[in-house]
Amino acid sequence: MSAHLPVEINHVTRQGVVRVTWDDGHVGDYPREYLRGYCPCALCQGHEAEIKFIAGPTAELAEITAVGNYAVQFRWEDGHSTGIYTFDYLRSLCPCPQCEALRSRPVAKEG
Ligand SMILES: [Zn+2]
Ligand SMILES: [Zn+2]
Numbered sequence: 001m002s003a004h005l006p007v008e009i010n011h012v013t014r015q016g017v018v019r020v021t022w023d024d025g026h027v028g029d030y031p032r033e034y035l036r037g038y039c040p041c042a043l044c045q046g047h048e049a050e051i052k053f054i055a056g057p058t059a060e061l062a063e064i065t066a067v068g069n070y071a072v073q074f075r076w077e078d079g080h081s082t083g084i085y086t087f088d089y090l091r092s093l094c095p096c097p098q099c100e101a102l103r104s105r106p107v108a109k110e111g
Pocket of ligand 2: 026027028094095096097098099100
């Protein structure tokens with residue numbers, strides 16, 4: 001189902017971002033608060049159908065783990081690790097201006 005696959009996912013600690021390089025050459029820098037805020041797990045999102053940004057604790061990213069070949073899991077230093085970010089989801093969150101402009105659904109916007 002994935003339209004794109006990440007070829008590289010790096011935690012750039014100096015900048016506080018997770019840099020995802022995709023198989024089409026696209027690169028997105030995801031600030032860690034942004035990733036945490038969009039954590040798709042039920043604990044963070046409750047039972048709302050639509051995933052939205054939830055401002056939460058600012059936690060350092062401790063670990064990035066591959067989940068099968070379809071998703072990644074982020075473990076945060078406050079122990080939270082239940083969010084599974086599928087590649088499709090991750091790509092849909094890409095915060096770069098190019099993707100922002102392309103995004104027709106208000107997935108990453110408030111209001
Ligand atoms: Zn969560
Ligand atoms: Zn992008």
